[in-house]
Amino acid sequence: xxxxxxxxxxxxxxxxxxxxxxxxxxxxxxxxxxxxxxxxxxxxxxxxxxxxxxxxxxxxxxxxxxxxxxxxxxxxxxxxxxxxxxxxxxxxxxxxxxxxxxxxxxxxxxxxxxxxxxxxxxxxxxxxxxxxxxxxxxxxxxxxxxxxxxxxxxxxxxxxxxxxxxxxxxxxxxxxxxxxxxxxxxxxxxxxxxxxxxxxxxxxxxxxxxxxxxxxxxxxxxxxxxxxxxxxxxxxxxxxxxxxxxxxxxxxxxxxxxxxxxxxxxxxxxxx
Amino acid sequence: xxxxxxxxxxxxxxxxxxxxxxxxxxxxxxxxxxxxxxxxxxxxxxxxxxxxxxxxxxxxxxxxxxxxxxxxxxxxxxxxxxxxxxxxxxxxx
Numbered sequence: 483x484x485x486x487x488x489x490x491x492x493x494x495x496x497x498x499x500x501x502x503x504x505x506x507x508x509x510x511x512x513x514x515x516x517x518x519x520x521x522x523x524x525x526x527x528x529x530x531x532x533x534x535x536x537x538x539x540x541x542x543x544x545x546x547x548x549x550x551x552x553x554x555x556x557x558x559x560x561x562x563x564x565x566x567x568x569x570x571x572x573x574x575x576x577x578x579x580x581x582x583x584x585x586x587x588x589x590x591x592x593x594x595x596x597x598x599x600x601x602x603x604x605x606x607x608x609x610x611x612x613x614x615x616x617x618x619x620x621x622x623x624x625x626x627x628x629x630x631x632x633x634x635x636x637x638x639x640x641x642x643x644x645x646x647x648x649x650x651x652x653x654x655x656x657x658x659x660x661x662x663x664x665x666x667x668x669x670x671x672x673x674x675x676x677x678x679x680x681x682x683x684x685x686x687x688x689x690x691x692x693x694x695x696x697x698x699x700x701x702x703x704x705x706x707x708x709x710x711x712x713x714x715x716x717x718x719x720x721x722x723x724x725x726x727x728x729x730x731x732x733x734x735x736x737x738x739x740x741x742x743x744x745x746x747x748x749x750x751x752x753x754x
Numbered sequence: 755x756x757x758x759x760x761x762x763x764x765x766x767x768x769x770x771x772x773x774x775x776x777x778x779x780x781x782x783x784x785x786x787x788x789x790x791x792x793x794x795x796x797x798x799x800x801x802x803x804x805x806x807x808x809x810x811x812x813x814x815x816x817x818x819x820x821x822x823x824x825x826x827x828x829x830x831x832x833x834x835x836x837x838x839x840x841x842x843x844x845x846x847x
Contacts, residue, residue: 537837568837595840602846615841624837625766626759633758652766654838659770682844689842720759728763735774 486587487535490576506574506646512581512639519705523640524584526711531575534568535590541565543597544612551609557661564657567650578643600682607675610665614679615686617658619729623694625655626724627717635710644710662736669737676737683733683743687725691747695721 491498515523542565548558579585600608628648635641662669669676699714707713725744733740768775 534837540838540840571837598841598843600844600846611844612841616838620839621837622763622766626763629759629762655763656766656770659767659772663771678846685842685844690839693839723757723760724763727760728767731775732764732767732772735772 483592484589485592487531487572487576487590489587490573501573504570506570506649507642509577509581509642509646510638513637515582515709516705519709520582522706522711523709524579524582527575527578527582528584528588531572531579531588532590534571534575538565538568538572539594540597540616541568543594544609544616547597547605547609547612550605552606553609553661554664557664560653560657564650564654567654571647571650574643574646578640581639603678604675606665606668607678610661611679611682611686613658613661614683614733615690617654617656618662618733619658619686619690619725620694621651621654621658622729623690623721623724625651626720626728627712630716630720631710631712634707637709640710659732662733666736676739680739680743683738683740684747685749687744687747688749690725691721692749 491501493499493502541561545558545562545565548561576588579588598608598612600611603611625648628644628651632641632644632648635644669679695718696714699718701715702711702713730740730744764775
């Protein structure tokens, strides 16, 4: 069920003021863009806003899963801060849209998709599966894409807006590996968990590929590249490069059979 | 493709405390469309749906004109990667 995102609270309201006190660095003024390009930019940033908003609920749900996994409170705190980051990113997207002159409400998802529970596995394994998928995989690919986008974004306004997002995404992409490094002794002791995680990665990698590697990518024109629109061709190439040269070897390094899982990734016929 | 992007990703991992990060899978390239890289069939990204606007970014649903925006069918991730994706569920058999 979708509904328009409520308008920003005024800075005069106590909660609005509390929120604004923690705001990120201001953006420089935007440039002047042809109407067609401006329309593309608005659509892209409206899409980003909706996705950032949705993402916050996912990290929020990982908080209780980390509690159930008896993770150190610092770990759960950082996870919930990451959920807040996503909400602030959504607000940042709203700011970009306002600067472009688009103040119409963005439709956002009101229903929250329940986070995967992996029935039958322990609380520790459940949290680890979801941490690996969301941060080691999904968020690390997002980091790589943001870096590639920034490198070709010459427009100062959009360069600053994307940099603000990347500043938090760095932590989001690292969180899972930091968590993995922490739980490696447990993983080393439990061969069955490692085996099941390897099987889970077969499915996880396939789903990730379906979601993040555009099947028929179009190249992006130079005008759009300069203002930081995402390039589907680049996204597809970066997905495979990031998985093969960063994610898979890192998961192998902690004893997971990630290379085998990547090689035999599949959307169906996977059981643990 | 920006090689620095992947270097950046690897640097984040190393900074996270993961030791022994290898050189990678060694393929060093992009898997061809439609390939699973390992002999297992991978389901296509989505089925075409009639009506709506074409996606502004890619042909993630169909190369034909007149297909819905990927936003309209809730599959915009491939074009606008931000935030974590929901993990798939895999109960014990």
